[in-house]
Amino acid sequence: MARLTIVEAVRDALDVEMGKDDRVIVLGEDVGANGGVFRATDGLYKKYGQKRVIDTPLSESGIVGTSIGMAANGLRPVAEIQFDGFTYPAFDQLFSHAAKLRNRSRGRYACPLVLRFPYGGGIRALEHHNESPETYFVHTPGLKVVVPSNPHDAKGLLIASIRDPDPVVFMEPKRIYRAIRDNVPEGDYVVELGRARIAREGTDVSLIAWGAMVRECEKTADQLASKGISCEVIDVRTLSPCDWDSLLASAQKTGRVVVVHEAPRTLGFGAEIAARVQEELLLYLKSPIIRVTGYDTPFPYFKLENEYLPNPERIGRAVEQVMKF
Amino acid sequence: MEKTVKTFSVRYVQILDENGDVDKKLEPKLSSQQLRELYKWMVVERVFDNTALSLQREGRIGTYAQSLGEEAVHVGSVYATSDADWVFPDYREHVAFLMKGVPVKSLFMHWGGSEDGMRLPEKSNIFPVCIPVGTQTLHGVGVALAAKIKKEKLATLTFVGDASTSTGDFHEGMNFAGTFMAPAVIVVRNNHWAISVPRTCNDPDWGGCQTRAETLAQKAIAYGIEGIQVDGNDILAVYSVVKKALDKARKGLGPTLVECICYRLGAHTTADDPTRYQDPKVVAAWMRKEPLARFQRYLKKKKLWDEKFEAAVQAEAKRMVQQGVQEAEQHKPKATDMFDFVYEKLTPNLKKQRVEWQD
Numbered sequence: 001m002a003r004l005t006i007v008e009a010v011r012d013a014l015d016v017e018m019g020k021d022d023r024v025i026v027l028g029e030d031v032g033a034n035g036g037v038f039r040a041t042d043g044l045y046k047k048y049g050q051k052r053v054i055d056t057p058l059s060e061s062g063i064v065g066t067s068i069g070m071a072a073n074g075l076r077p078v079a080e081i082q083f084d085g086f087t088y089p090a091f092d093q094l095f096s097h098a099a100k101l102r103n104r105s106r107g108r109y110a111c112p113l114v115l116r117f118p119y120g121g122g123i124r125a126l127e128h129h130n131e132s133p134e135t136y137f138v139h140t141p142g143l144k145v146v147v148p149s150n151p152h153d154a155k156g157l158l159i160a161s162i163r164d165p166d167p168v169v170f171m172e173p174k175r176i177y178r179a180i181r182d183n184v185p186e187g188d189y190v191v192e193l194g195r196a197r198i199a200r201e202g203t204d205v206s207l208i209a210w211g212a213m214v215r216e217c218e219k220t221a222d223q224l225a226s227k228g229i230s231c232e233v234i235d236v237r238t239l240s241p242c243d244w245d246s247l248l249a250s251a252q253k254t255g256r257v258v259v260v261h262e263a264p265r266t267l268g269f270g271a272e273i274a275a276r277v278q279e280e281l282l283l284y285l286k287s288p289i290i291r292v293t294g295y296d297t298p299f300p301y302f303k304l305e306n307e308y309l310p311n312p313e314r315i316g317r318a319v320e321q322v323m324k325f
Numbered sequence: 326m327e328k329t330v331k332t333f334s335v336r337y338v339q340i341l342d343e344n345g346d347v348d349k350k351l352e353p354k355l356s357s358q359q360l361r362e363l364y365k366w367m368v369v370e371r372v373f374d375n376t377a378l379s380l381q382r383e384g385r386i387g388t389y390a391q392s393l394g395e396e397a398v399h400v401g402s403v404y405a406t407s408d409a410d411w412v413f414p415d416y417r418e419h420v421a422f423l424m425k426g427v428p429v430k431s432l433f434m435h436w437g438g439s440e441d442g443m444r445l446p447e448k449s450n451i452f453p454v455c456i457p458v459g460t461q462t463l464h465g466v467g468v469a470l471a472a473k474i475k476k477e478k479l480a481t482l483t484f485v486g487d488a489s490t491s492t493g494d495f496h497e498g499m500n501f502a503g504t505f506m507a508p509a510v511i512v513v514r515n516n517h518w519a520i521s522v523p524r525t526c527n528d529p530d531w532g533g534c535q536t537r538a539e540t541l542a543q544k545a546i547a548y549g550i551e552g553i554q555v556d557g558n559d560i561l562a563v564y565s566v567v568k569k570a571l572d573k574a575r576k577g578l579g580p581t582l583v584e585c586i587c588y589r590l591g592a593h594t595t596a597d598d599p600t601r602y603q604d605p606k607v608v609a610a611w612m613r614k615e616p617l618a619r620f621q622r623y624l625k626k627k628k629l630w631d632e633k634f635e636a637a638v639q640a641e642a643k644r645m646v647q648q649g650v651q652e653a654e655q656h657k658p659k660a661t662d663m664f665d666f667v668y669e670k671l672t673p674n675l676k677k678q679r680v681e682w683q684d
Contacts (some may be wrong), residue, residue: 025474051474057504062463062497069467069481072452073411075474093494096457097464103666105453106444110669141667165669194672241672 004184007177009151010040010116013158014078016188018048024162025070027054028063028080037082038118038177064090064115068097071113076162084119084171085128091136098167099142111167114158118174119147120212120262121294121309124302131299132263134210137169138240138272144168144193145240149214151182153237156191164193173212180215196243198250202232205256205319208247208273210236213260213310220312224319231319239269244276251277255286256322260310265293287325290318335542338566339556343614345622353565357629363404363560364624365638367396367617370420372642373429374591376650377419377436381595385654386437390416391591394558397616398514398585399484400424401563405571406482411450413465413483415458417514421484425451429649430656439658440666450479459489462498462511469507469574480508480574482567488519490541496548499582503548508574510567511582513541514557516589521602545582557585558616561623590615 004012017024026041026048032055035042045053056063060081067077081087087094094115101111121130137145146161146168148154154172161168199214200221207217214235221231234250236242251257257277259270270291277289292310300308340351355363374392381389392399395417403412403424414421419432426449435442435454443453455461465483472479489495490513502509517524519535526534538544545552551570555562563585570581588611592599599608624630664671664679671679 057497057500059497059500061494062501065460065463065494065498066467066470066501069464069469070471070474071467072464073468073471073475073477075471089493092457092460093463097460101453102669103663104440104443106440106662106666108443108445108447109452144668241668241674244673 001183002186003181004151004155005178005181006148006151006154006172007038007040009155009184010158010172011042011044012184013155013162014041014044015047017159017162018044018052020188021076022052023074023076025052025054025075025077026080027056027067027077029056029058029082031055031080036080038174040080040116040172060086060089061093064093064098067113067115068093068101068111071111072101072109076112078114078116078162081115081117083129084117084131084133087115087117087133090115094143094167094169095140099140102166103142110165112165114161114168114170116158116170116172118177119171120173120175121299121305122175122212124305127299127301130305132261132294134171134239135263135268138269142167143240144238145171146193146238147171147173147210148237149173149176149199149211149235150180151184153191153197155184156189157193157237159188160190160193163190168193171211175212176215191237193238194241194243195237196246197235197237198246199233199235200231202230202254204230204254205258205322206232206234206250206254207258207260207315207319208234208236208250209260210239211262213262216310216312216315217260220315220319223312223316229319229323247273248277248280252281252284255284257289258292258315258318258322259289260292260315262294262309264296265291266296268293287322290322292318333543333546335540335552335554337554337556338562339559340561340565341559341619341623343619345619345626347561347623351565353561353568360624360627360629361634363400363564364620364630365642366400366404366420366424367560367620368638369423369642369645370396370399371617372639372646373419373432376646377433378595380433380650386433388594388596389436390594392417392419394588394590394611394615395514395516396420397560397563397620398512398557398587401560402482402484402512402567405564405568407479409450409477409479410571411452411465411468411479411481413452413461413481414454415461415484415486415489416454416456417486418484422449422451425449427451428652429646430652433649433653434656437653439656440662441656441658459485459492459495461485462489462495463501465511466498466502466507466509469502469509470505472508473505478575480510480571482571483509483511485511485513486519487513487515487517487524487541488522488535489513490544491535499545499548499550502580503550506577506579508577509580510570510574511580512567513582513584515541515584515586518589518593520593520597540584542582542584550580550582552582552584554584554586557587558614558619560616560620587616588614
């Protein structure tokens with residue numbers, strides 16, 4: 001057992017898989033000698049050499065498109081895009097090809113690649129470095145979308161993603177890259193994709209979140225416990241394929257749902273959760289489902305980012321609202 | 326101070342002229358059987374093309390992209406590949422699939438509206454039809470890069486059109502190929518048209534064209550790789566240049582861009598009406614340079630072609646294509662396949678929707 005941060009757990013997962021399977025190749029901008037701008041690939045270049053830890057040109061579509069070819073020819077590419085906002089140039093490759101290759105060749109070709117990138121706000125970064133684009137990926141059939149919220153899951157989910165036979169978008173909450181240090185088992189283990197986690201059990205209201213927002217929900221739950229409100233916190237972990245059974249079970253139990261995400265509200269993944277919950281559980285609900293999210297605006301420059309991001313105060317207000325309904 | 330730091334040039338290769346006369350010094354060493362094989366494949370593609378066009382007009386397949394006029398580029402390039410080499414087509418290189426061992430029926434299944442058509446045989450190293458133009462450049466480079474990492478002795482052959490050279494992915498692919506010295510050969514089928522937009526700029530002061538660059542081959546220079554221009558109506562030139570490029574790639578000597586100059590003698594697709602934008606006189610002039618008749622003249626001079634041979638080749642091509650049509654028309658796609666191939670295993674969500682569809 002080692003005490004690791006999320007970014008160290010990511011690095012550890014890459015190291016474990018590269019050590020076990022020489023088909024696993026890391027590629028991206030500055031992932032080599034520099035060890036990645038967040039150090040997620042630190043030391044791997046020295047350990048595995050330039051043909052397994054590949055510094056590429058600054059070329060996001062190139063990174064993903066090349067990874068598709070590498071995956072088709074038997075490798076397991078793990079591509080890093082430096083920041084959330086720079087995944088956009090790679091959307092065509094990801095949506096038109098990676099996501100569809102298996103289906104449009106009816107299984108002749110598969111595309112087992114992982115696209116990792118740090119996402120989300122809260123680190124006083126420049127514009128285009130704070131995006132939460134999960135909805136685009138979840139909306140694209142053929143992709144899997146994974147968002148860890150803690151070091152243990154980051155490692156286990158990344159190993160599972162690398163071994164997965166389908167393309168996985170792996171979004172790392174950069175705001176808490178180094179915020180938590182946690183016990184992480186050494187060596188090989190997986191956290192199965194498609195399984196949500198009950199981060200905290202409760203009875204009055206279900207707070208459903210992923211990535212950095214799980215912590216905000218946990219803080220909210222702490223604060224509300226003193227007021228006698230019992231919050232259940234669900235960490236979705238895999239947005240696609242989503243563990244609807246676990247989400248719905250919690251919603252049925254509490255009868256009240258608050259969904260929290262950083263992405264803009266309209267058509268964010270919270271909208272899908274709200275739709276599903278009312279489709280399946282209308283008569284169990286004690287209140288409307290409320291979304292606490294980023295606003296439907298571009299992510300603001302960092303002087304206003306705390307005004308934009310959900311926090312325990314906003315989440316707490318939503319909880320009080322559903323309790324009072 | 327000012328000085329010239331570098332100058333560049335672009336070579337052009339033609340081996341067979343329009344009359345079918347050969348440049349003896351450049352004539353590739355191909356046996357009589359191989360020469361006749363090249364001819365047969367070109368006839369197969371033309372018969373396939375005519376058949377597909379008729380089927381589309383009869384509503385028996387969907388929108389179809391013709392290959393008329395590009396046969397030398399397709400056949401000459403793919404003939405130069407080894408079985409281990411991979412081919413990355415866009416949507417016009419029908420014969421490339423057949424030459425890589427894909428049955429005719431698969432192509433008609435594809436153009437007839439079923440994904441099953443691109444369930445390509447395992448032994449066929451060819452990627453499915455690629456409609457988002459230029460994107461396949463990166464797949465070819467990616468497979469080449471993987472081959473280099475795995476120390477496989479193979480090269481990749483990627484086809485793009487002239488308009489693909491305007492896309493970002495073409496340039497990103499070229500740059501990746503150059504930086505990593507990937508064993509990749511990229512063939513540009515310069516057929517002069519992207520639907521209605523011409524390859525060449527005719528207005529000295531405005532666009533309405535694909536690029537002001539004098540050649541497409543020169544785009545290789547920017548990436549530090551070799552670029553060469555070929556008469557794309559001359560199958561011997563296409564074959565020789567692509568063969569050399571593939572051999573070079575397999576030896577680890579880097580990628581090549583081959584610009585093949587041909588002419589789109591049909592429409593962009595069956596949904597297009599080229600009379601709205603093409604000058605029939607120009608089309609007629611290019612028709613006189615077309616690749617099949619030219620190669621036939623050459624074979625005739627070498628006493629490898631006569632009416633009897635032609636009749637046999639045509640009959641065999643028609644038989645092969647007709648059989649493919651019949652087989653494809655018997656094919657019924659399985660509706661549940663639309664759920665079953667999205668992921669390796671059905672997700673709970675898709676399982677539910679699959680049941681919903683069946684109810």
